[in-house]
C-alpha cells in the first residue's frame with residue numbers, strides 16, 4: 001500500500017517573511033496521518049521555511065536544482081547547498097522550467113541522477129500540452145519523458161522517486177483533468193516503469209497528479225489506483241491545502 005504524498009509547489013510566490021507566516025498558518029492544518037507532506041518553496045525562502053516547520057510533519061523541498069557540484073554557473077543552486085540545509089525533496093523538470101528556462105529531457109535526467117547521488121528525492125514532472133492531447137500522442141509523449149528522465153537511475157533509486165503527472169493545459173487554468181484522464185496516464189506511467197525496471201519498482205514508485213487540484217477534486221483523484229497524491233500550485237498557498245493533504 002503506497003502512502004499518498006502531497007506536495008505544494010509555491011512557484012515564485014512569498015518572501016522569506018511571508019513564508020514564515022504561511023508555514024505557521026498551515027502547520028496545524030496539514031498535520032496528517034493520511035499523506036506525507038512537502039512544501040516546495042523558492043530557494044531563498046528555504047531556511048525560513050525549515051525553521052518555521054521545525055517539529056511539524058512538513059518536509060521542505062526545492063523547486064529546482066542544478067546538475068553540477070559547484071563552479072561558474074551564475075545564479076544556480078548546487079545539490080549540496082540544499083542538503084546542507086536539510087532539504088529532502090526537489091521538483092525536477094516542471095513544465096514552467098521547460099517552457100521558460102529551456103529545460104530538456106536530457107537536463108532533467110542529469111538533475112534526477114544528481115539528486116539521487118545526494119540523497120534528495122526528486123519529484124520528476126511530466127505532462128503533455130493541449131495540442132499533444134488533441135493529437136492523441138499523450139501517452140507516447142509522457143512515456144518518452146519518463147524513459148529519458150530515468151536513464152541510468154537504478155531500480156532501488158526509482159522505487160523512492162516521485163513522479164508528478166501534470167497536463168500542461170490543466171496547470172493554473174482551473175481546468176482539472178477528469179479523474180479518468182488522470183488515472184489513465186498515471187497507470188500508463190506505472191506500466192512504463194514496470195517495463196523499464198520490474199513490477200516491484202512500479203508498485204513502489206509514487207505518482208502524483210498535478211493541475212488545478214483543489215479541496216473539491218482531491219478526494220476522487222487521490223482515490224484512483226495509480227494516483228498517489230498530488231503536486232499542488234495555487235491551492236498550496238491557502239488553508240485548503242490542509243483539506244487536500246487530509247483528503248479522506
Ligand SMILES: O=C(CO)COP(=O)(O)O
Pocket residue numbers: 009094166170171172173174210211212213231232233234235
Ligand atoms: O503546476 C502545478 C504544480 O506544480 C499546478 O499548479 P495549479 O495547482 O495552480 O494548477
